[in-house]
Amino acid sequence: MLTIGTLAKKTGTKVQTIRYYEQIGLLPEPGRSSGGQRRYGDAELDRLSFVRHARQLGFSLEAIRELLDLSDHPDKSCAEADAIARRQLKQVEQRIARLEALQTELKRMVHECSGGHTADCRVLEVLRDHSECLTNHEEIGG
Amino acid sequence: MLTIGTLAKKTGTKVQTIRYYEQIGLLPEPGRSSGGQRRYGDAELDRLSFVRHARQLGFSLEAIRELLDLSDHPDKSCAEADAIARRQLKQVEQRIARLEALQTELKRMVHECSGGHTADCRVLEVLRDHSECLTNHEEIGG
DNA sequence: ATACGACCTCCAGCTACTGTAGGTTCAAGA
DNA sequence: TCTTGAACCTACAGTAGCTGGAGGTCGTAT
Numbered sequence: 436m437l438t439i440g441t442l443a444k445k446t447g448t449k450v451q452t453i454r455y456y457e458q459i460g461l462l463p464e465p466g467r468s469s470g471g472q473r474r475y476g477d478a479e480l481d482r483l484s485f486v487r488h489a490r491q492l493g494f495s496l497e498a499i500r501e502l503l504d505l506s507d508h509p510d511k512s513c514a515e516a517d518a519i520a521r522r523q524l525k526q527v528e529q530r531i532a533r534l535e536a537l538q539t540e541l542k543r544m545v546h547e548c549s550g551g552h553t554a555d556c557r558v559l560e561v562l563r564d565h566s567e568c569l570t571n572h573e574e575i576g577g
Numbered sequence: 578m579l580t581i582g583t584l585a586k587k588t589g590t591k592v593q594t595i596r597y598y599e600q601i602g603l604l605p606e607p608g609r610s611s612g613g614q615r616r617y618g619d620a621e622l623d624r625l626s627f628v629r630h631a632r633q634l635g636f637s638l639e640a641i642r643e644l645l646d647l648s649d650h651p652d653k654s655c656a657e658a659d660a661i662a663r664r665q666l667k668q669v670e671q672r673i674a675r676l677e678a679l680q681t682e683l684k685r686m687v688h689e690c691s692g693g694h695t696a697d698c699r700v701l702e703v704l705r706d707h708s709e710c711l712t713n714h715e716e717i718g719g
Numbered sequence: 720a721t722a723c724g725a726c727c728t729c730c731a732g733c734t735a736c737t738g739t740a741g742g743t744t745c746a747a748g749a
Numbered sequence: 750t751c752t753t754g755a756a757c758c759t760a761c762a763g764t765a766g767c768t769g770g771a772g773g774t775c776g777t778a779t
Contacts, residue, residue, distance in 0.1 A: 491714045
């Protein structure tokens with residue numbers, strides 16, 4: 436039986452995060468000690484490891500919820516899990532493309548900056564005038 | 578004099594977002610009509626365009642605050658603006674690197690999935706067992 | 720005069736946690 | 750057995766950067 440702190444260490448998760456996952460129903464309510472402290476077994480360790488690993492791969496908690504559900508039903512078709520992973524891959528590819536456009540623009544800004552006063556700083560100039568940009572970077576975020 | 582709705586359209590910003598920027602002090606409090614509605618001039622249009630453009634390039638609101646301040650003081654050294662842009666570039670490059678690692682892993686997962694039952698789904702299997710991964714993807718997010 | 724869209728303020732909610740306050744439990748050492 | 754101190758508990762607030770809704774007012778065209 437593991438305490439929450441031990442589980443946290445084993446999975447590289449913060450204690451609060453584990454309680455948060457329980458709260459939103461991603462992890463089941465564990466057993467308790469006589470004094471009311473959470474006690475975990477191996478099943479919970481595996482489940483939390485799964486969650487953490489999926490998070491590291493960028494899956495949203497909602498996606499992870501679906502993946503866990505699939506994982507709990509070995510007879511279901513694999514297609515759904517596959518679709519979720521493909522969706523995630525697509526998102527990652529889109530983000531890479533977007534970030535690469537930003538990278539290009541930022542590099543250009545930085546390289547053109549000659550180091551004088553802000554009055555004629557290229558960085559600020561480009562920010563002031565979008566038409567100086569080569570790429571379309573409409574969507575926000577990144 | 579522009580209404581907030583017109584300003585929103587011209588800059589591709591939502592009305593609420595403009596009010597939010599005002600609230601956090603990124604945009605100055607504008608003049609008002611006799612009835613209390615916000616009225617904007619060209620200075621505000623320029624400032625909001627600057628903010629939006631910087632957001633599109635992924636700068637945080639805090640970074641934008643600094644950039645605006647620099648932009649407001651033409652005699653200051655350009656070096657600071659340059660440093661902020663370089664910092665941003667570095668962040669973007671790190672994110673790209675991280676996403677590319679995720680991309681590799683996700684591709685592998687998806688390509689190995691043969692389409693049977695979840696019991697032997699490669700996607701789920703890899704998520705269950707981190708040791709199957711080629712890359713280190715410790716940090717969360719993406 | 721009235722209708723209707725655009726505006727106003729205030730507040731709640733989103734993702735995925737993280738941190739804090741104030742109190743309790745557990746396990747080891749004296 | 751008692752004490753100490755770390756680890757635990759609940760509950761709630763805060764983070765970034767918005768977004769949406771409720772309930773009410775303003776502006777302008779007809």
